[in-house]
Amino acid sequence: MSEPLREGNNIDITSINPWIILVFLKRNFFKLAIFAITFGCVGYALSFLLTKMYLSKTLLLPEQPISNNGALSSLVGGLSGINNAERIGALRTDIYPNILRSVPFALALLKQPVQDIDNKNYPSLNDFIKRSSEGTSLFEKLLGKKKITNNDKHIVPEKEILSLSNDEESSVQRVMSLVNTTIDIKSGIITIQCEMADPIVAAQVTQAASTYLLKYVEDYRTGKTVREVAFLEERVLEAKRREQSAELLLQQYRDRNRNPFLNVARIEEQRLQSDYTLAQSLYMDLVRKLEQSKIKVKEEQPIFKVLEPTTISSKTSKPRRLIIAGIFTILGGVIGIVFIFFINRK
Template identity: 40%
Template sequence: MSQKIVSGEQYEPAFEVHLSDIIAFFRKYILLIAIIAVASAILGYLSSYIQTEKYTAKTILLPEYSAAKSSLFALAVSGNNTDGPGNLTPDLYPNVLESSSFGEYLLNQPVTTQSGQKYATLKSYLAKPSSPGLLARIRSFFSSNKSATLPHGPKLDLKGSGVLYYSKEETALISGAKSMVSASIEQKSNLISIESELPDPVLAALLVENAKNYLIDYVEDVRTAKLNQQLTFLTGRTEEAKKRLKSAEYALQSYRDQNRNAFLNVARIEEQRLQAEYTLAQSIYSDLVFKQEQMRIRVKEERPVFKVLETTKVPLTTSSPHRLIMAILFAGIGAFASLLYIAIVKEKFHQKLMKG
């Protein structure tokens, strides 16, 4: 404690804290603070057993693209045409697993629980009364707050416009299904991680595998959609050219059979016309077949390749709650609360500061 000089010659005490005061304070209350911190840590550790244990299933993918894309043959096939693969780069892949289409896809996939019970769809699993987690609360909320204006059942098509209409319960289920799976990408290496943390380890592994299959199929479909359309078009034209070739060949051979001993110039002119028609049909058919094979090669080149670096496995150990972290957190909170209690209630530092 020291003093400060004010106007005149009056002296008032000024409250100051020195290092010796802090050391004396902790010597006096260190045991109490330690006991409260240890008790809080034990309480936090025990409270972790009240929380639901969760398991994390994970898979890691490395997207690759064919090196033949830059080959001379590929350049000769595609020329300078840059259409086809689109702009779906690997850094956008996690966004695919955040769409409503993915949530709806998951809801329609068959699942199996840790107990071995099978469900036709994930939606039927979430519909059971004992479904754990947030989705059960969402479902119970909407079941007790039904609205007569909300349709129940499949999605509705608004006057053929392609706009989908979902009820609130369906929207909640789709959002819940999406939240059961998360995806992230490492920017430097482009490694894609797909995870699911659920109380059921088998269900978590199945959802991760379904998400992986959906992502691979979606990316493949996007990158090859235009090329597949062109391939379908060429396939149709090739079939037409094949029929034309067969018809021209049949007409030529039939004419030759009927006019074997003909020496008239008119007959020869007709044969030459049919021969020219057959040659043209054969040329068109050969050209379309060649282009069709080229397009098939381009489709294979543009198809992305995903290397699975970490296969999806059923987790055997829990990932949460983190009991040690909770114990440390509770210990810190307990120690801080005890310091506040001692400083305010026992030592009344706030009153000394106001007086000082």
């Protein structure tokens, strides 16, 4: 076994057959075992230095759009490239993860008040993150250097344009990495999960993300109708005032002319009566449309069924010590093979 390995630097790897390798492993089994076990124990010990993480998740089942026209409508929609969700104005479920990866969501989540496992209240998630991490990495703490950032904001006149400082951008990116949203294409089930060192905060972040998603989808579905309701409510108030004014003018005219014998007086009364009738008809029509719009808002509200509520995890999800120990064990075995191989070459 040792002879082929002592031929110097001109060893042809392709000439080594599997039998030689098996003999090498058999002869050095205990040495390799010591390397593997040692590295495995070291990896298992190092896993205790890693931060414990807790996973919190919730499962949601959104409303599935159904076509009212049957198979023919589905066929026409398929040929035209428009699916059922697009026809009824629903938001496609495959866009939901993008909603929870947006900057507005991250900014809203950073303002969410939280309470940690020690029952300590924080005015916002951003304060909790800053106090738990203190804004510096382990390398910077060892060097004693403070992270230099530029906190200046650019002033922009447009309200639709966001201006974030470096610290805010860093916080936004960190919050985006906390929440993970996945969708099962077959069943349509939405899974929202968050993994943090504090199980209580992780559950609160998961619940806040779920609430934000439901509110966003509801605003998308009912936003147009809600604006229509607000518009009609203003028009109803104007029509009501117009009706009351027309009625008041008509009654005042009748009080002043109780015994009209002139045709001119009758014409004026008819005109006032016509204005009142028109104002009353307009008011009733607007009231009817307002009630229809309110009903439409209820009809367009999305339906989400909570299959699994947000729970506080009592078991750690990370670090996975056995996996870490297994990786170190394999690494130790490989290092042991290389080490013994080069020792035998000398």
